[in-house]
Amino acid sequence: DAGVIQSPRHEVTEMGxxxxxxxxxxxxxxxxxxxxxxMMRGLExxxxxxxxxxxxxxxxxxxxxxxxxxxxxxxxLKIQPSEPRDSAVYFCASSLFEAGGLGYTFGSGTRLTVV
Amino acid sequence: xxxxTQIPAALSVPEGENLVLNCSFTDSAIYNLQWFRQDPGKGxxxxxxxxxxxxxxxxxxxxxxxxKSSGRSTLYxxxxxxxxxxxxxxxxxxxxxxxxLVFGKGTRLSVIA
Numbered sequence: 001d002a003g004v005i006q007s008p009r010h011e012v013t014e015m016g017x018x019x020x021x022x023x024x025x026x027x028x029x030x031x032x033x034x035x036x037x038x039m040m041r042g043l044e045x046x047x048x049x050x051x052x053x054x055x056x057x058x059x060x061x062x063x064x065x066x067x068x069x070x071x072x073x074x075x076x077l078k079i080q081p082s083e084p085r086d087s088a089v090y091f092c093a094s095s096l097f098e099a100g101g102l103g104y105t106f107g108s109g110t111r112l113t114v115v
Numbered sequence: 116x117x118x119x120t121q122i123p124a125a126l127s128v129p130e131g132e133n134l135v136l137n138c139s140f141t142d143s144a145i146y147n148l149q150w151f152r153q154d155p156g157k158g159x160x161x162x163x164x165x166x167x168x169x170x171x172x173x174x175x176x177x178x179x180x181x182x183k184s185s186g187r188s189t190l191y192x193x194x195x196x197x198x199x200x201x202x203x204x205x206x207x208x209x210x211x212x213x214x215x216l217v218f219g220k221g222t223r224l225s226v227i228a
Contacts, residue, residue: 033215093159
């Protein structure tokens with residue numbers, strides 16, 4: 001398996017533009033997580049899915065953020081409109097179990113810069 | 116709300132030294148605790164997992180301990196090498212076991228040759 005695949009690796013966009021981040025989880029993993037990492041706040045959970053259904057989106061910072069998982073092999077995180085304070089590294093992770101465990105696999109992340 | 120703290124935020128040691136990284140959590144009712152490694156520009160890799168009923172786990176030169184009553188865990192790295200340079204993150208799962216990991220901000224380790 002190629003692991004969790006995220007695209008793009010880097011994204012630079014202007015304030016106000018729509019940004020879409022993509023994730024392909026490991027086949028057979030029932031859980032998918034979106035995290036955001038910044039120096040100030042560390043790694044924050046934004047939202048997670050179980051069998052394509054959103055379970056907890058309380059970490060989504062504002063209505064500008066939305067996430068979907070239309071099928072078991074694909075998820076998107078969308079920011080519209082983007083703002084400079086959204087600049088961060090966004091990670092997708094997938095797991096067999098909700099509570100982690102050694103099967104918790106992270107993608108390489110998308111570094112987002114909003115100017 | 117569970118909070119995880121890691122001190123120090125950064126650490127620099129000479130090659131060959133034994134070192135300890137610290138992690139503390141505010142609620143001792145945890146399901147498990149994990150240590151991750153993050154290399155620059157990369158995602159996180161799981162190193163060790165300690166279940167709430169365990170006191171320690173070992174993998175090669177790494178040893179992680181857990182003291183739930185005091186809300187602390189340590190990651191011991193023996194005979195450090197430059198290849199150990201990375202950020203090490205601690206994460207806990209609250210007791211119910213059906214919530215995702217809560218992460219600390221990590222300790223950035225530099226091992227100097």
